[in-house]
Amino acid sequence: MKNVVKIIATFVLLLGTFSQVNADELFVxxxxxxxxxxxxxxxxxxxxPVKVKKDMDTSAKVSVYGFLDGENVYSTKNKELLIATLDKxxxxxxxxxxxxxLVGTIEKELLTENGAEVWEEHEEFFYEMCTQCHAAQAPSHHTMIEWEALMLPMKGFAKLDDEENSYLLRYLKSNASNGLVKTKH
Ligand code: HEC
Incomplete structure (x- = not known):
C-alpha cells in the first residue's frame, strides 16, 4: 500500500511542470x-529544505545548511535529526x-515547492496508527526530544515495528517545533 501511494505520488509529481523552479526555497x-x-x-x-542558487535545465544548484559531525549533517547543533550523510x-x-x-546539484524532479506535500503519506500513517486511543497531537506540538521520548511507549501501544517506528519518528521530528529549520541564509 505504501509503495502504491509512493508510485502514484511520484507519477503526479512527474506530471507537474517542473521545467522552471520559481521559489527560492524548495524541499527534497x-x-x-x-x-x-x-x-x-x-x-x-x-x-x-534547499536554497536554490542556480536553475539549470533538469537540475538545480542548491545549498543545504546544517551542523557537521564526521560524515553526518544534522538540522540542529544538538544532533537530533540527521538530514544528510557525506561521501568521502x-x-x-x-x-x-x-x-x-553543502553545495551541489540535484535533479529538479526530486524537489517540490510544497513542504507539506512531502509528508502526506507519513501524515496518513500517523493518523491511522495514532488516533485509535486518543486524538492526535500535531507534530509541531512537541520538540524533537519530546517526540523521541513519547514514541518509546507509543511504539508499543500502536504495535509498530522498528521500520514503522523510525518512519513515523522522522516525520514527527522533521515537523516538530524545532524540527527542520528553514534555509534562513
Ligand atoms: C493503544 C492505545 C494507544 C495508541 C495506539 C497510541 N497511544 Fe498515545 N497514549 C496512550 C495513552 C494511554 C496515553 C496516556 C498515558 C501515557 O502518557 O503513557 C498516551 C499519551 C500520548 C501522548 C502524550 C499526551 C500528553 O499530552 O501527555 C502523546 C503525544 C501520544 N500518546 C502520541 C501517540 C502517538 C504518536 C501514537 C502513534 C504512534 C500513539 N500515541 C498511539 C495510548 C495510545
Whole structure:
C-alpha cells in the first residue's frame, strides 16, 4: 500500500511542470543525491529544505545548511535529526563552528515547492496508527526530544515495528517545533 501511494505520488509529481523552479526555497521530495563540482555526493534526506542558487535545465544548484559531525549533517547543533550523510571527499563550507553549507546539484524532479506535500503519506500513517486511543497531537506540538521520548511507549501501544517506528519518528521530528529549520541564509 505504501509503495502504491509512493508510485502514484511520484507519477503526479512527474506530471507537474517542473521545467522552471520559481521559489527560492524548495524541499527534497524523497531521499536524493546532491552532487558537488568535484563529483562527490551527499545523500539528502526527504523533507530537507534547499536554497536554490542556480536553475539549470533538469537540475538545480542548491545549498543545504546544517551542523557537521564526521560524515553526518544534522538540522540542529544538538544532533537530533540527521538530514544528510557525506561521501568521502565531499567538501563542506564552514559558516561558523560546525555549522556548514553543502553545495551541489540535484535533479529538479526530486524537489517540490510544497513542504507539506512531502509528508502526506507519513501524515496518513500517523493518523491511522495514532488516533485509535486518543486524538492526535500535531507534530509541531512537541520538540524533537519530546517526540523521541513519547514514541518509546507509543511504539508499543500502536504495535509498530522498528521500520514503522523510525518512519513515523522522522516525520514527527522533521515537523516538530524545532524540527527542520528553514534555509534562513
Ligand atoms: C493503544 C492505545 C494507544 C495508541 C495506539 C497510541 N497511544 Fe498515545 N497514549 C496512550 C495513552 C494511554 C496515553 C496516556 C498515558 C501515557 O502518557 O503513557 C498516551 C499519551 C500520548 C501522548 C502524550 C499526551 C500528553 O499530552 O501527555 C502523546 C503525544 C501520544 N500518546 C502520541 C501517540 C502517538 C504518536 C501514537 C502513534 C504512534 C500513539 N500515541 C498511539 C495510548 C495510545
Amino acid at each position: 521530495f524523497q531521499d536524493a543525491q546532491l552532487k558537488a563540482d568535484n563529483g562527490k555526493s551527499a545523500k539528502i534526506f526527504l523533507g530537507v 571527499g565531499f567538501k563542506t563550507k564552514t559558516i561558523k563552528g560546525n555549522e556548514v553549507e
